[in-house]
Amino acid sequence: xxxxxxxxxxxxxxxxxxxxxxxxxxxxxxxxxxxxxxxxxxxxxxxxxxxxxxxxxxxxxxxxxxxxxxxxxxxxxxxxxxxxxxxxxxxxxxxxxxxxxxxxxxxxxxxxxxxxxxxxxxxxxxxxxxxxxxxxxxxxxxxxxxxxxxxxxxxxxxxxxxxxxxxxxxxxxxxxxxxxxxxxxxxxxxxxxxxxxxxxxxxxxxxxxx
Numbered sequence: 001x002x003x004x005x006x007x008x009x010x011x012x013x014x015x016x017x018x019x020x021x022x023x024x025x026x027x028x029x030x031x032x033x034x035x036x037x038x039x040x041x042x043x044x045x046x047x048x049x050x051x052x053x054x055x056x057x058x059x060x061x062x063x064x065x066x067x068x069x070x071x072x073x074x075x076x077x078x079x080x081x082x083x084x085x086x087x088x089x090x091x092x093x094x095x096x097x098x099x100x101x102x103x104x105x106x107x108x109x110x111x112x113x114x115x116x117x118x119x120x121x122x123x124x125x126x127x128x129x130x131x132x133x134x135x136x137x138x139x140x141x142x143x144x145x146x147x148x149x150x151x152x153x154x155x156x157x158x159x160x161x162x163x164x165x166x167x168x169x170x171x172x173x174x175x176x177x178x179x180x181x182x183x184x185x186x187x188x189x190x191x192x193x194x195x196x197x198x199x200x201x202x203x204x205x206x207x208x209x210x
Contacts, residue, residue: 011128011161015121015168022117022176025110029183033107038190039070044197047074048204055081069103070194074201081205089206096198103194107187111180118176125169132162 035041047064050056056064056078065075076099080087087095135158 011124011131011165012168014124015128015165015172018117018121018124018176019172022114022172022179025114025117026175026179029110029114029179032109033183033186033190037068038107039193039197040068043068043070044074044201047071047201051078051205052208055085058082069107069190070197073099073103073194073198077198077201077205089202092205093202096202100191100194100198104187104191107190111183111187114176114180114183118173118180121173121176122169125165125167125173128165128169129162132158132160132165134158135161 043064050060050064058079061075061078061082064071064078066072073096077092077096080092080095084091136155137158
C-alpha cells in the first residue's frame with residue numbers, strides 16, 4: 001500500500017484525507033440513524049396510552065423527549081399543552097412542526113459533507129491525472145527543446161501518478177455516493193414516519209380534549 005502511495009505522488013494525499021473523512025462520516029451516520037434512536041416502533045402507542053387519561057407529568061414528558069427523535073417531537077406537543085391547556089390546534093401543530101424541523105436538521109447532519117466528498121473525489125483524481133500527464137510531457141522534452149527521447153523513469157512515474165489517482169478517486173467516490181444515497185433514503189423514510197406519527201398523536205390529543 002505504501003508503495004502505491006509513493007508511486008501515486010502527492011496528489012493522492014487529498015484523496016486519502018477524503019477517504020478517512022468519508023469513513024468517519026459513514027460510521028457516525030450508521031450509529032446516529034439507528035431506528036431505536038429515531039423512531040422506536042412501540043413509542044407512539046406508549047405515548048398514546050400514557051396520555052389517554054390525562055396529560056403526563058413534566059418528568060414523564062422529559063423522559064419521552066430524551067428517548068428518541070420521535071419522542072422529542074411528541075413531547076413538544078405535550079409540553080405545549082402543559083404550558084397552556086387551552087392551546088389551539090394551530091399552535092399545537094406549529095409547535096410540533098417546529099420540533100420536527102429541528103429533528104430533520106439533525107438527521108440530515110453530515111449528509112451534505114458526504115455528498116461533497118462523493119462529488120469532489122473524482123475531480124481530485126482527475127487533478128492527479130492531469131499532474132501525471134504534465135510529468136509525462138515533461139519527460140518527453142529532451143535537451144534539444146523539442147520532443148526527445150525523454151527519461152523513461154520519469155515517464156513511468158507520470159503514468160503511475162495519472163492511473164493511481166484516477167483509480168483512487170473512483171474508489172473513494174463510488175462508496176461515498178452509495179452510502180450518501182442510502183442515508184438520504186433512510187432519512188426520508190424516518191421523516192415520513194415522524195410526520196405520520198405526529199399527525200396521529202395530534203388527532204389523539206384533540207379527540208381526548210373534547
